[in-house]
Amino acid sequence: xxxxxxxxxxxxxxxxxxxxxxxxxxxxxxxxxxxxxxxxxxxxxxxxxxxxxxxxxxxxxxxxxxxxxxxxxxxxxxxxxxxxxxxxxxxxxxxxxxxxxxxxxxxxxxxxxxxxxxxxxxxxxxxxxxxxxxxxxxxxxxxxxxxxxxxxxxxxxxxxxxxxxxxxxxxxxxxxxxxxxxxxxxxxxxxxxxxxxxxxxxxxxxxxxxxxxxxxxxxxxxxxxxxxxxxxxxxxxxxxxxxxxxxxxxxxxxxxxxxxxxxxxxxxxxxxxxxxxxxxxxxxxxxxxxxxxxxxxxxxxxxxxxxxxxxxxxxxxxxxxxxxxxxxxxxxxxxxxxxxxxxxxxxxxxxxxxxxxxxxxxxxxxxxxxxxxxxxxxxxxxxxxxxxxxxxxxxxxxxxx
Numbered sequence: 001x002x003x004x005x006x007x008x009x010x011x012x013x014x015x016x017x018x019x020x021x022x023x024x025x026x027x028x029x030x031x032x033x034x035x036x037x038x039x040x041x042x043x044x045x046x047x048x049x050x051x052x053x054x055x056x057x058x059x060x061x062x063x064x065x066x067x068x069x070x071x072x073x074x075x076x077x078x079x080x081x082x083x084x085x086x087x088x089x090x091x092x093x094x095x096x097x098x099x100x101x102x103x104x105x106x107x108x109x110x111x112x113x114x115x116x117x118x119x120x121x122x123x124x125x126x127x128x129x130x131x132x133x134x135x136x137x138x139x140x141x142x143x144x145x146x147x148x149x150x151x152x153x154x155x156x157x158x159x160x161x162x163x164x165x166x167x168x169x170x171x172x173x174x175x176x177x178x179x180x181x182x183x184x185x186x187x188x189x190x191x192x193x194x195x196x197x198x199x200x201x202x203x204x205x206x207x208x209x210x211x212x213x214x215x216x217x218x219x220x221x222x223x224x225x226x227x228x229x230x231x232x233x234x235x236x237x238x239x240x241x242x243x244x245x246x247x248x249x250x251x252x253x254x255x256x257x258x259x260x261x262x263x264x265x266x267x268x269x270x271x272x273x274x275x276x277x278x279x280x281x282x283x284x285x286x287x288x289x290x291x292x293x294x295x296x297x298x299x300x301x302x303x304x305x306x307x308x309x310x311x312x313x314x315x316x317x318x319x320x321x322x323x324x325x326x327x328x329x330x331x332x333x334x335x336x337x338x339x340x341x342x343x344x345x346x347x348x349x350x351x352x353x354x355x356x357x358x359x360x361x362x363x364x365x366x367x368x369x370x371x372x373x374x375x376x377x378x379x380x381x382x383x384x385x386x387x388x389x390x391x392x393x394x395x396x397x398x399x400x401x
Contacts, residue, residue: 041145044082048141051079052086052110054152057135062162062309063124065264069161071120071132073152077110084110085140090120094133097247097256098126101133124163126260127267127312131160164308165267167275202226237277237284238332240325241270241341242349248317260316265394266341266368267311273339274307287325288314322349326356337362343370350380354387368394 055074063069077084090104104120124130132153140147153159204213204224218225243266247259270286277284286307320328322342332338337360340353345367357363365384369377384391 037143038145041141041143044141044143045139045146045148047082048077048079048084048139049148051082052077052084052139054137054150056157057132057152057159059131059159059161062164062312063130064164065124065127065166065268068121068123069130069163071122071135071159071161072117073135074115074117075110075137076115077112079112081112083112083142085144086110087138087140088118088120089134089136089138090132091134092122092130092132095131096126097250098253098260099257100253122161124161127163127165127264128316129160129313130163131158162309162312164305164312165264165271167304167308168268168272236333236336237282238336238338239270239274239284239286239341240322240338241266241319242322242325242344243267243314243319244317244321245343246317262343262368263316266343266366269366269394270341271304271308271311275304278304286310288319323352326352332356332360334360336360337364339364339366341366341368343368345369345377345380347376347380347383350383353389354383357387357389362390363388364390364392366392366394 053076055076057071057073059071060069071090073088075086086108088104088106090106091101092104093099093101104122106118106120108116108118110116120132120135122130122132135152136149137152138147138149202225204218204226212226214225214227243263245259245263245266247256247263250256250259274284274286288310319325321344322340323346338356340363342349342365353363353365367381373381381391381393
């Protein structure tokens with residue numbers, strides 16, 4: 001109950017039962033007092049507006065899907081004697097078609113000279129970008145008569161959390177399928193040991209192997225220098241995928257949620273396969289529909305986290321089909337292998353996959369099949385089964401078969 005409401009009750013009381021007896025003297029005193037309170041409150045709110053300071057909104061850099069991400073903002077009350085009440089309203093979910101817009105509320109009474117940090121925790125339900133749509137602060141003074149609101153999200157600043165796909169620590173069929181390729185000793189050796197040509201040199205970092213140190217140059221320069229070799233050009237694993245799940249075409253929350261769940265399953269599978277390949281010291285390249293230089297591909301060869309970030313940064317339904325990807329990337333050697341991932345399948349894509357299997361050493365195709373398979377998709381699956389392609393069907397219950 002605010003001070004203004006209390007005074008209004010007193011005014012109403014005197015008007016009804018006592019104004020004529022006191023010849024309006026008490027009523028006049030109350031009116032003057034009320035005016036003084038209103039003016040004081042107005043000065044108070046202007047004073048607080050100058051003395052309260054909001055820092056920039058910050059957020060966690062990245063989280064794994066299913067974890068909570070924190071958006072935080074620090075507030076300082078520079079007043080030496082006047083307290084304040086503050087209430088935050090944070091909204092999110094506007095850009096996510098799978099949920100209605102949701103809100104978070106935080107309230108706190110700031111003491112004079114207090115510095116407080118407010119944290120808004122949001123669960124990363126799907127891989128991608130997590131951000132707040134709106135953040136508003138409402139400030140009141142001690143009297144509580146007036147208040148002011150301020151928006152704390154700058155449209156020019158993109159404060160977001162990157163939600164990474166999960167890495168599943170499971171034994172998949174693809175590991176068995178690749179065994180015949182890693183039989184010789186050359187493929188089991190580390191990437192930087194499989195070339196005799198030095199690509200570049202850099203300062204030694206903790207974790208580098210001693211055998212990679214260039215001792216003659218290190219002795220001349222007085223610091224440890226590490227040799228970096230260019231990646232081998234033979235036997236490389238290429239990963240291509242079609243991320244279309246129908247999310248961009250969804251018109252209901254249920255359809256959007258199902259599409260995003262299917263997309264999460266695919267990204268988790270890709271991240272898991274990349275992690276296993278890197279743990280086995282196998283060279284790989286991930287194609288995201290954009291041209292990458294050889295140097296860019298080499299720099300991310302052994303960084304599993306880098307690949308997960310790349311996967312999480314892809315907008316839903318933005319990559320070309322498998323037909324387009326296979327046609328655009330023909331830099332495959334006869335000893336290379338490909339891992340393909342898709343949720344849609346046509347006769348054209350099946351023909352491209354089969355043709356690719358005739359040109360390189362091995363093709364593994366992850367097919368995340370829908371609940372209902374069309375006649376064209378069924379025929380395309382039959383085409384693939386008749387070829388050397390290793391087919392791993394991810395059924396609607398998300399289990400490989």
